[in-house]
Amino acid sequence: MARHSLESKAPEPPAGARKEPPVTWSSLPHKSQLLILAACRLSEPLSNTCLLPYLYYLIRSLDDGSGKDGSNSSNSSISRRAGLLVAAFALAQFATSMVWARLADRYGRKPVIVYPLLVSVLANLGFGFGTTIPRVMFWRLIAGIANGNIGVMRTMTAEIVQEKKYQSRAFLLLPLVFNSGNIAGLALGGLLATPTKNLPWLFGGIKWMEKYPFALPTMVNAMVLSFALILAVGGLKETLPLKIGQRDIGLELGRRVMRLVLRLRAHGYQALNDDEESKTELTAYPSRQPGPSSSGMQSQPVTLKTKTIAVTLAGFTLLPFHNAAFMQLFPIFMSTPFNNNNIDHEAHGLFFTGGLGYNSSTVGLYLSAFGCSGIFLQMFIYPTLQAKFGTLKIFQFAFAMFPLSYILTPYVLLLEDPIARGAAIAFVLFLQVIARTLAIPSSVILLTNAAPSPKLLGTLHGVGNMLSSLARAVGPALGGWVSAKGMEIGMVGCVWWTYLTGIAVLGVMVSLKMEEGKSPHERERTLRQKEDD
Structure with a gap:
């Protein structure tokens, strides 16, 4: 029976030993905390x-x-502006990632989750009602600042779930939600933008929607994030060891609300008294080792300067470098008006231009529909593949798929039949979606396993998130510039064949140098056993 672990081969149990049941989603510990996160x-x-x-x-x-x-x-010009607008979000993330990590080490994980979430709600509303490029750029920067705490969430996951057999699914959860959020965001943006035109039977004649045609999808975003904010305030428990057990007004309020709801649903319900609740909270994560602290970070900085960590961070960074650029360039490619000259035999060699000419609703549905295949893969296929082949081999395989997708993408414009063109774009999009679906969770697991100690998990994920954010800022901005230059010379494929493919090939080369290690908690337990012996 295969065990879901972070190594390619699990050790054989001794003869006569009772086999443990297989790890499933329902067997994950602390499910409520993971779901809120x-x-x-x-x-x-x-x-x-x-x-x-x-x-x-x-x-x-x-x-x-x-x-x-x-x-x-x-x-x-639109391509350049689009690259800058997308880059602003990631640039703000890059500038604040380590700040959020240090604040989380000092004041606790929960405040660094809750307060940025509130700011994110406001940033979504501000962006939707922006009427100039500077205004929407400002709100993109604010949203990026509010979402610079991703490394804290990953650290919190590692602190909640420590047993090695559960980590494959636990660390898959956040990328799974990320992928689901991408699908939901694309669908909302495609369907609800310009609602008076896309959905005239429902929103026709509403004046404020005509004045602010892109406000509705961001308003829905704000509503969803407000619900997440309520869950975090009332249900999320602190995982920083120094802060566990301290009074949390949000949790107290959440328990009172739940007690009231349960009393209304079932008479005779008896809630835990405050002493029992406090005890439950104190022992929520009994096996956790002391988390990262500022003192630990300062006393062991040299331990992060290893070849394994450097190579792992390089692979972790190159993935969003080209993937974020793709996420910005591909919708522009799909929206740019179609150029009939491409199929009238006036295009030759590598020089042809234009796009697919789809409207925003078609673009959103196209991208979100194919993203659903990634959800299925992450939930049901990835854990099995990861247990059989190992995280590193899946990561390398995924990286090898990216260049093929990028090389083929521009050639769909040369197909004359609209059905054939649609099938071709579906094929290259499917390749990219499958590759990123396999690569994203693998990159997080590999980065976690590269940490030499649980105490440095927060620092390492903070550095990784900072570099990842920088890549997601530089990638779209540089990609937009290369795309604009290509359009000016009549070569729409320039950015796909040079920039995206080049970065993807470099990622393949780096992935071959990477190593797959054990989890830091497992490594620390092994060292302790050797010291005891």
């Missing part, structure tokens, strides 16, 4: 991907009108 994780994908389906049309509507003729020069 997962709800909070929705903030980044909803805030970051909701605008992608209508990004082309948003920038064109906020522009001075030069982008309405569909020319190559105007399309290149």
Whole structure:
């Protein structure tokens, strides 16, 4: 019976030993805490991907009108602006990742989850009602600052679930929610943008929606994140060892509300008294080792400067470098007006231009529909593959799929039949979705396993999130610039064949140098056993 672990091969149990039951989603410990944390994780994908389906049309509507003729020069201008707008979010994340990590080590994990979530709600509302490029850029920066705490969430996951056999699914949960949030954000952005035009039977004639055509999807985002905020305040428990057991007004309020609800549903319900609740909270994570602290971070900085960590961080960073650029470039590619010259035999060699000419609702549905295949893969296929082949081999396989997807993408424009063109774009999109679905959770597990000690998990994930955010800022900005240059010379495939493919190939080379280690908690227990012996 295969065990879901972080190693490619699990040790054989001794003869006569009782086999443990297989790890399932329902067997995960502390499920309520993981689910609340997962709800909070929705903030980044909803805030970051909701605008992608209508990004082309948003920038064109906020522009001075030069982008309405569909020319190559105007399309290149939109591509540049789109790259900067997408990069602003990740740049703010990069600038604040280590700040959030240090605040979490000092004041606790929960405050660094709750307060940024509130700011994210406000940032979504502000972005939706923005009417100029500077205003929407400002709210993108605020949203990025509020979502710079992803490393804290990963650290919290490691502190909640420590047993090695559960980590495969526990560390898969946040990427799974991230992927789900991407799908929901793309669908919301595609369906609810310009609602008076896309859904006239429901929203036709509503004046404020005509004035603010892109406000509705961000308002729905704000409602969802407000619900996550309520869950976090009333149900999320602190995991920083120094803060466990301290009074939490939010938890007390949440327990009172739950007690009232249960009393209304079932007479005779007897809630735990305050002493029992406090005891439950104190022993919520009895096996946890002391978490990362500022003193630990300062006393062992040299331990992070190893070749294994450097290579792992490089692979962890290169993934969002090209994937974030793809997430910005592909919707623009789908929205740019189609160029009939490509199929009238006027295009030759590598020089052809244009896009697929889809509207925002089609773009959103296209991207979200194929993202659903990633959800299925993460939930049901990935754990089995990870247990059989190991995390590193899956990561390497996924990286090898990216270049093929990027090389083929521009050639779909040369297909004359719309059905064949649609099937081709579905194929290249499917390749990219499968690759990123396998690569994202694998990268998080590999980074966690590279930590030399549980005390440095927070620091390492903070550094990883900082570098990842920088990659997600530079990637789209540089990709938008290369795409604009390609359009100016009549080569829409320039950014796909040079920039995206080049970064993806570099990622393949780095992945071959990476190593798959044990979890830091497992490594620490092994060292303690050797010292005892």
